[in-house]
Amino acid sequence: MTGKWHVGAIPGSTPATRGFDRSLNTPAGGLHYSDQTGPKGGTKVFLNGEQVARNDPQFNPPWYGTELWTTAGLRFVDEAIDADKPFVWYLAHVAPHFPCMAPEETIAKYRGKFMQGWDQLREQRYRRQIEMGLIDPDWKLTPRPEEIPAWDSLSHDEQTRYDDMMAIYAAMIEEVDRNVGRMVDALQNKGQLDNTLILFLSDNGGNAEAGISGTYTGDHPGDPHSNVFIGHCWAHLNNTPFRMYKHYNHEGGTASPLIASWPAKMKASAANNQWVDTPTHVIDLMATCIDLAGATYPKTFHGNDITPMQGQSLRPLITGEGEIADRALYWEHEGNAAIRVANNKLVRIGNRGQWELFDLASDRTEQVNLIEQKPELAEALQRQWQTWATNSNVLPKPPAKKSKRGKKKTDTKNNQNRQAKPTTSP
Known part of the structure; x- marks a missing residue:
């Protein structure tokens, strides 16, 4: 495992103690450079579960993280090949996680390249997505939220600032793209590409944190000592054509495309232009790996019973042989909630928010709320979500933690004035 871990960093929760033979990781996101300072400058690096210096000579510092995580993983692949063993590599790139930074070149x-602004660029992306066959032409483009200013209303200095923020973000995406290319080329050169299944996806939609203005500080924004968030306006562009953002369970927060490659087993389908639109979920990734490896999912861990595996293998969708069973899909994050059964989706913002009901077959961008027209369906879906949430330990919600002054901490992320990609969602 290489890159961002972020599923627990207390003793006993490192990749090294959760089944990975080799790992080079950060506990959470935000670290991109070995000499980084600023808000995430104190982030640590762990090698096989043990903290190591970020400037350790074995990493050939100064390094940029996207390069480092790829290089470390390819060394592991070489170890597996030398030992004549199969391998699983979980590569969790930190980019483009905030703070946004990338090599100046x-x-x-x-x-x-972004001086046209989010209004024109969103229309262009929408048309290109339709031309590619990525989205259905019937999906309506969501309008710009009232709180986001029209691009043409901004001064030239404001536009230049926003343009530079997005240039930094785009550079991070290019660095990820280039290193995925490095990985593919290396697997090809090692004779491993044809029989290796690669699954590439994002874990959420665009990030609207830092609000309308975003964050743009430092003497040289984008370098290891700066702090840049692209903010609400560019997140609206990133999530074309959907509503909402990271943290939320509307499609703009959860729906992202999954790209799969397995040359030895995958069959191209001219009928659907190689797009598969069956709704799937990140819980299916474990089930897929277990299936393809011929492994058995454990029932206990260190003597404790564990929750049975929840996902379904994606083998049928990948190979074109067989079918994946229909099932309900569920989400909950920071009080935001959703359930999808067939094309019916019930979704809510925050613990106390009002439920909304959408027919994703005709309204994938969630613009026509059917809650008043179909109250019985909404109530049934809500009960189904509640049952899942209880059985999955989402409910009851833990009590709020108290600050040092004895006052309860509030979830500021859900209290901000923010609204919150495209086969279904992780």
């Missing part, structure tokens, strides 16, 4: 390639 890559950022420079994108400066000025």
